[in-house]
Amino acid sequence: MNLKELYQExxxxxxxxxxxxxxxENFNKDAKGNNPLCGDNVHVYLKLNxxxxxxxxxxxxxxxxxxxxxxxxxxxxxxxxxxxEAKEIIEDFLGMIKxxxxxxxxxxxxxxKTKLMCLSGVKQYPMRVKCATLSWHTLVSAMENxxxxxxxxx
Amino acid sequence: MNINNIRxxxxxxxxxxxxxxxxxxDSANSSQKPKVVLDRINDFYSKQFSNVGRSxxxxxxxxxxxxxxxxxxxQKYINAKDKNEIVFTKGATEALNLVANTLGQAILExxxxxxxxxxxxxxxxxxxxxxxxxxxxxxxxxxxxxxGDIPIENIEKEITDxxxxxxxxxxxxxxxxxxxxxxITQLAHSKGIVVVVDGCQGGPHLKLDMQDLGCDFYAIxxxxxxxxxxxxxxxxxxxWLEQLPPYQGGGGMINEVKKDRISYGELxxxxxxxxxxxxxxxxxxxxxxxxxxxxxxxxxxxxKELIExxxxxLKKNNSVKLIGNPKERGGVLSxxxxxxxxxxxxxxxxxxxVAIRAGHHCCQILHDKLGxxxxxxxxxxxxxxxxxxxxxxxxxxxxKKIFDL
Numbered sequence: 001m002n003l004k005e006l007y008q009e010x011x012x013x014x015x016x017x018x019x020x021x022x023x024x025e026n027f028n029k030d031a032k033g034n035n036p037l038c039g040d041n042v043h044v045y046l047k048l049n050x051x052x053x054x055x056x057x058x059x060x061x062x063x064x065x066x067x068x069x070x071x072x073x074x075x076x077x078x079x080x081x082x083x084x085e086a087k088e089i090i091e092d093f094l095g096m097i098k099x100x101x102x103x104x105x106x107x108x109x110x111x112x113k114t115k116l117m118c119l120s121g122v123k124q125y126p127m128r129v130k131c132a133t134l135s136w137h138t139l140v141s142a143m144e145n146x147x148x149x150x151x152x153x154x
Numbered sequence: 155m156n157i158n159n160i161r162x163x164x165x166x167x168x169x170x171x172x173x174x175x176x177x178x179x180d181s182a183n184s185s186q187k188p189k190v191v192l193d194r195i196n197d198f199y200s201k202q203f204s205n206v207g208r209s210x211x212x213x214x215x216x217x218x219x220x221x222x223x224x225x226x227x228x229q230k231y232i233n234a235k236d237k238n239e240i241v242f243t244k245g246a247t248e249a250l251n252l253v254a255n256t257l258g259q260a261i262l263e264x265x266x267x268x269x270x271x272x273x274x275x276x277x278x279x280x281x282x283x284x285x286x287x288x289x290x291x292x293x294x295x296x297x298x299x300x301x302g303d304i305p306i307e308n309i310e311k312e313i314t315d316x317x318x319x320x321x322x323x324x325x326x327x328x329x330x331x332x333x334x335x336x337x338i339t340q341l342a343h344s345k346g347i348v349v350v351v352d353g354c355q356g357g358p359h360l361k362l363d364m365q366d367l368g369c370d371f372y373a374i375x376x377x378x379x380x381x382x383x384x385x386x387x388x389x390x391x392x393x394w395l396e397q398l399p400p401y402q403g404g405g406g407m408i409n410e411v412k413k414d415r416i417s418y419g420e421l422x423x424x425x426x427x428x429x430x431x432x433x434x435x436x437x438x439x440x441x442x443x444x445x446x447x448x449x450x451x452x453x454x455x456x457x458k459e460l461i462e463x464x465x466x467x468l469k470k471n472n473s474v475k476l477i478g479n480p481k482e483r484g485g486v487l488s489x490x491x492x493x494x495x496x497x498x499x500x501x502x503x504x505x506x507x508v509a510i511r512a513g514h515h516c517c518q519i520l521h522d523k524l525g526x527x528x529x530x531x532x533x534x535x536x537x538x539x540x541x542x543x544x545x546x547x548x549x550x551x552x553x554k555k556i557f558d559l
Contacts, residue, residue, distance in 0.1 A: 003501075003502060003505050003556065006501065007498075007502075007556050007557075012556075012557060012558070016493075016557075037513060038496075038497055038512065038513040038514070038527075038528055039513060039514040039518060039521060039527040039528050040497075040527060040528070041527070062527050063495065063497075063527075064495035064496075064497035064498045065494075065495060065498050065557070066497075066498070068495075125501060127501075128497070128501060131497065
């Protein structure tokens with residue numbers, strides 16, 4: 001266990017000053033997610049244009065440093081990607097948090113991958129994995145636009 | 155009381171938890187267990203085990219007697235009039251569900267009102283919520299004041315001609331407020347209202363005297379009272395338990411079963427369907443003896459000193475905000491730290507062996523009212539010391555350091 005690995009500089013900075021913490025105007029996809037164990041919640045908004053590109057992505061909600069940083073970094077990295085690229089990044093991130101030692105996608109630049117890898121510290125804290133993944137699962141739901149509320153407890 | 159001797163009775167304090175000495179501040183969630191309770195479970199399973207209340211062989215009779223001994227001990231400990239007023243359940247949650255369900259069946263009519271409070275744990279709200287759907291019952295909430303207390307006036311002003319039940323906590327698991335159950339019961343009874351008390355936190359921290367409180371029902375969680383998990387106690391006045399219908403059907407709760415009719419057993423069997431948590435019941439006798447050996451007055455005095463000390467050091471700590479300032483606080487110190495989410499506090503404290511709880515503590519209504527999604531909670535047991543609270547404070551300072559506050 002190492003607190004320094006969990007609370008890296010980037011996490012603390014994004015946790016304090018989350019990017020894209022707002023509501024996208026004219027969003028056309030959204031979903032809510034919540035963690036009933038702790039009361040954390042997130043609402044992800046997405047604007048996909050005609051070319052299936054993420055024109056804007058934002059989120060509202062409250063949570064711990066890990067969940068806020070994760071949503072912040074996620075929205076930063078997904079913005080401007082096509083929906084297929086976004087799906088690949090999401091799958092790669094969730095796979096990394098679950099079991100893979102590193103990210104495999106060729107879409108993100110190296111320094112963006114480094115940012116995402118900062119969240120890998122939660123692997124040592126099983127109770128905190130949900131904090132890091134809630135916004136990502138919610139983004140999946142928003143993209144599929146099935147209106148299904150995501151919960152960490154199923 | 156000698157705190158070092160008391161701590162020695164709890165084997166968990168000999169363990170290293172992730173290489174740290176354990177600072178256990180999560181007793182409102184569940185308390186640690188003294189060795190006598192653990193030994194009793196092992197001894198019963200090893201040397202005396204049988205099911206109770208059915209067979210007539212030696213072990214069955216002996217086990218039944220042990221099981222019933224606990225019922226008598228609980229009766230005496232909470233000063234109930236009759237041992238048949240003590241019903242064992244799988245937890246306080248089941249006890250509260252039993253009361254809500256059977257009162258719902260027997261005495262509640264559509265549009266009747268249940269009065270609960272904004273302090274209630276979900277287990278003293280959700281069972282009543284079921285009756286909203288099934289019986290069109292209304293639920294009203296008595297409001298907290300700015301100190302996190304429920305003054306009796308806030309109860310009184312919510313009572314109407316339709317109020318049939320007041321379901322209320324004895325001690326809030328978030329603000330620590332001790333509610334004036336005796337006065338509330340007197341008020342309720344003067345208007346013919348039934349009083350149901352959630353005694354989950356009252357059990358380990360307060361003197362339990364059913365004759366003094368006067369309430370109709372009182373639910374106890376045994377695992378918060380230095381006892382085993384999977385066990386609760388429902389105290390119910392005999393007139394109610396006799397009058398209300400059974401809750402669950404099965405073996406042990408019947409008198410006669412025919413194809414065209416069934417009659418139910420007498421109290422307390424009527425409410426104890428199926429094989430009960432036998433070993434837990436028998437071991438819970440040791441929990442009561444443990445509490446009696448210290449004396450609840452000494453427990454209260456010790457915890458009061460700790461609460462006062464904890465409030466003092468946390469109030470001095472900048473950026474810590476204590477939740478609630480009740481007139482009488484028992485066992486619980488909930489707080490927030492500006493700039494650090496409660497989950498982050500809990501993870502950072504855990505790194506040094508300090509176990510607290512973070513979240514809404516099954517009280518979302520209260521957290522909504524307070525305008526916070528979550529809080530951190532340090533809760534006490536008889537084994538805690540001022541040193542534990544100092545370590546809590548050090549841990550909070552460590553959080554502030556990590557978050558650069």
